[in-house]
Amino acid sequence: MTKLRRKVYMVAGYNTISMGTGRKEFHPKKPRPDLEDYIKEAGQAVLKMIGGAKNVDETVIGNFIGALFNRQANMAAFAPMIDEGLRYKPAIRVEGACGTGALALATGIKSILAETAEVALILGVEVQNTVKAMYGADILAAAGWAKERKTGHAYFFPGKFSDRSKAYAEKFGADKTRAAMAKWYQNAIENARLCPTAQEFHNNTNDLIACGMNKPNPKGFVDSLNFFDCSKVSDGASAIAIVSEEGLKRCGISKKDAVEIIGFGQAEEDITKPPADHTKLSTTKVAVEKAMQMAGITKEQIGTVECHDCFTIAGIMATEAIGFAEHGKGPDFVIEGNTSRTGSVPFNTTGGLIGWGHPTGATGVHQAVTIWEQLTGKAGDAQIEIKPEKPYGLTINMGGDDKSLVSIVYKRAE
Amino acid sequence: MNYTEKLQNVSVLGAAGKMGSGILLLTAMEMADLSLKPENKGKHFVLNAMDVSSEALLGLMKYVKAQVLKAAEKKIVGLRDFYADREDLINNSEIINQYVEDVLFIIRPTTVLEATYESSVIFEAIKEDPALKVKIFKQINENSKTKPWFCTNTSSIPINELDSKAGLNGRVLGVHFYNPPAIQKLVEIIKTDKTEADLVEFANTFSKNLKKIVVPSADFAGFVGNGHFMRDALHGIKEAEELAKKYSFTEAVYMMNKISQEYLIRPMGIFQLIDYVGIDVCQYIMSVMNPYLKDEDLHSSLLDKMIEIGVRGGQNFDGSQKDGFLKYDKGRPVAIYDVNKKSYMNIADFQAKCDAELGKMADSVKPWKAVVGDKGKDDYLKGYYNDLKTLKAMGSELAIKYAKRSKEIGLKLVADKVANNYNDVNTVLLTGFFHAYGPINDYI
Numbered sequence: 001m002t003k004l005r006r007k008v009y010m011v012a013g014y015n016t017i018s019m020g021t022g023r024k025e026f027h028p029k030k031p032r033p034d035l036e037d038y039i040k041e042a043g044q045a046v047l048k049m050i051g052g053a054k055n056v057d058e059t060v061i062g063n064f065i066g067a068l069f070n071r072q073a074n075m076a077a078f079a080p081m082i083d084e085g086l087r088y089k090p091a092i093r094v095e096g097a098c099g100t101g102a103l104a105l106a107t108g109i110k111s112i113l114a115e116t117a118e119v120a121l122i123l124g125v126e127v128q129n130t131v132k133a134m135y136g137a138d139i140l141a142a143a144g145w146a147k148e149r150k151t152g153h154a155y156f157f158p159g160k161f162s163d164r165s166k167a168y169a170e171k172f173g174a175d176k177t178r179a180a181m182a183k184w185y186q187n188a189i190e191n192a193r194l195c196p197t198a199q200e201f202h203n204n205t206n207d208l209i210a211c212g213m214n215k216p217n218p219k220g221f222v223d224s225l226n227f228f229d230c231s232k233v234s235d236g237a238s239a240i241a242i243v244s245e246e247g248l249k250r251c252g253i254s255k256k257d258a259v260e261i262i263g264f265g266q267a268e269e270d271i272t273k274p275p276a277d278h279t280k281l282s283t284t285k286v287a288v289e290k291a292m293q294m295a296g297i298t299k300e301q302i303g304t305v306e307c308h309d310c311f312t313i314a315g316i317m318a319t320e321a322i323g324f325a326e327h328g329k330g331p332d333f334v335i336e337g338n339t340s341r342t343g344s345v346p347f348n349t350t351g352g353l354i355g356w357g358h359p360t361g362a363t364g365v366h367q368a369v370t371i372w373e374q375l376t377g378k379a380g381d382a383q384i385e386i387k388p389e390k391p392y393g394l395t396i397n398m399g400g401d402d403k404s405l406v407s408i409v410y411k412r413a414e
Numbered sequence: 415m416n417y418t419e420k421l422q423n424v425s426v427l428g429a430a431g432k433m434g435s436g437i438l439l440l441t442a443m444e445m446a447d448l449s450l451k452p453e454n455k456g457k458h459f460v461l462n463a464m465d466v467s468s469e470a471l472l473g474l475m476k477y478v479k480a481q482v483l484k485a486a487e488k489k490i491v492g493l494r495d496f497y498a499d500r501e502d503l504i505n506n507s508e509i510i511n512q513y514v515e516d517v518l519f520i521i522r523p524t525t526v527l528e529a530t531y532e533s534s535v536i537f538e539a540i541k542e543d544p545a546l547k548v549k550i551f552k553q554i555n556e557n558s559k560t561k562p563w564f565c566t567n568t569s570s571i572p573i574n575e576l577d578s579k580a581g582l583n584g585r586v587l588g589v590h591f592y593n594p595p596a597i598q599k600l601v602e603i604i605k606t607d608k609t610e611a612d613l614v615e616f617a618n619t620f621s622k623n624l625k626k627i628v629v630p631s632a633d634f635a636g637f638v639g640n641g642h643f644m645r646d647a648l649h650g651i652k653e654a655e656e657l658a659k660k661y662s663f664t665e666a667v668y669m670m671n672k673i674s675q676e677y678l679i680r681p682m683g684i685f686q687l688i689d690y691v692g693i694d695v696c697q698y699i700m701s702v703m704n705p706y707l708k709d710e711d712l713h714s715s716l717l718d719k720m721i722e723i724g725v726r727g728g729q730n731f732d733g734s735q736k737d738g739f740l741k742y743d744k745g746r747p748v749a750i751y752d753v754n755k756k757s758y759m760n761i762a763d764f765q766a767k768c769d770a771e772l773g774k775m776a777d778s779v780k781p782w783k784a785v786v787g788d789k790g791k792d793d794y795l796k797g798y799y800n801d802l803k804t805l806k807a808m809g810s811e812l813a814i815k816y817a818k819r820s821k822e823i824g825l826k827l828v829a830d831k832v833a834n835n836y837n838d839v840n841t842v843l844l845t846g847f848f849h850a851y852g853p854i855n856d857y858i
Contacts (some may be wrong), residue, residue: 134490138505150504154490220491 013369018357043082060105097143099399101364180331182212265290301306361407436595632720773807
């Protein structure tokens, strides 16, 4: 598909708090909201903004791995719990590891395109603080190839991206790479401080660069990443409605409060194969190219990006995959400040996965909500200026180690 | 000395006690780690957990299981390498559970002393009773097939006395852990003129593998740790007794506890620390040390009185604090025992009055927690003590007097050659007592 056959919009985004260490209200031994609470909170908030459940044709719930974190599968059946009005209506649960959220969005977009729905409620959710980090690492390792678990690191995914970071540093310079990772961390936290739902909203550390420059400790963690390079363990949900032109009218939402989906790209890579080049996010690159091609835009027209910075190095590599920086120059691009909120193309303006949080199945939806907020002027203290010559927003959501990719291009509806 | 060989059969005496359980836990993990090394595959490791109470041994096994689980979770990165050749163990959870099993399977809980007769190393952490220790050492030594090494956790009894009375011929060493052994970093090592060099080397390697900080102490009753603590405690008690002439007993205890905690920026007040160690244990240690001291009477009739009434402090098996001089609610002192009325009086009822009597605290005062890990604490403490000196209030004066006495005790331990140097004294207080600063300093 080179062009969308029908107009598709996103409206009425909502994020719960990204709960976990760093939030003042978080205490590992005290009771916390659970899956049901997050699903209700986010789902009901969106329904309220779109005129109620009666307007919804279909629900898509994205959840990575509640079967292990929460002993819960068959998550589509949570849709009617959000509102009785969704009872007996279609619902589907999708999964693609950390790329689950955007797969939920893609599923919704396709429903609108297929005209099987005019209004789709999309919700991503994950509750991961049910187990300690070293057991969570086992669960999250399922995003990789299970046959690699035995030889993998105790902290499987940090291990994977530590390998990437190491390869990148060896090829392009360790000091520069580390400095860029520290800068990425600083941007993430500074942006998160402007967003009340962000996990790092309460972070008041003075010297963020010093944190980011911490030497990795291979004995206790992985070879080439420190804790600040990693997104944290998060609980939370995000939801948004995907609607057609008719759906907009049905919900009574004005176009100025909507973003239009201009293009989207999906790409899948073989989970049983290691990356061909550890210093590149090759699948990400394909997905972004597809999305931009469908949108018919160039990278110079992109005003803001939400990329999948599960680790700082992934953020840096994303700047290259999109084409903002040449291969090997991503660190310079970041160090020069291009990705900061006042830079040439602000990335992850509410903190991204590292700053806002990474409730895995919700992350792709959270990215869409942030872009929707930024392009419609609803981002509050985190609002950036969207310049007329750069009206587009871009999201990249990644499942596994550059395996399941969805990239979407957005623009404020006209 | 073959370190691994020595650790293939070990016994811990008093294994279910407060100190013994920690020593057992650490030893079990060290032995399990050795057993998992490729070169030790097929070797058999046995750790006898000997205690008189069968019921306490059950509690011990539960404690060890919970603690090993925590430790395994912490060192999962290294454990994956240990079990790299076990194809059936894939997830962290499986590896952690296997390690817990491997540690527990080394331990043989027993109430029978005969079980220890095959051990090469005996760790002893029974009651601080010289006669009892001698009796048991003698019995094991006479029946053992291995001429074992004895590592005693005594905190006060001279090692040479245990050696000569039990006839061990240099096969005994003081290996004094601090409470709780699983957490406190300090181990005091006390050798005698006769102690076998191999045994000292073994204990040093063992302590290092347990990631402990070793401070050598001369073989003098109380060693460095209790040499300081008992005198420091006695100072606090005497000051409280002095205050009790003008104030009520509970007020006096409250005030000295506050001086020794908040004013001196220590983790606990002195009366809380006595409760933590146990009033009976403190009394006993003093009585063991006292006969060896010249020109000094290390004895408190107040402690005697408390024991007589039956108020002992100490800890429950789960680590929670029993009531002593202070009464605790979720670990926090809420009342103080009145020896005259024989009941606890709520702190809240007299706290404001006492605080007013003590006078203003220095504006620069910070809680211990904020100071202990602060890299710039040396400058801070200099400034703080300067502020304290200018205050001229009853509280600040008592605090300065206390700090001076604490320093004097430290200096005397070096002068008497119990400690090798000032640094060793400070290390003991920093690592064994979690003080934020050593007593020998130039702040006062």
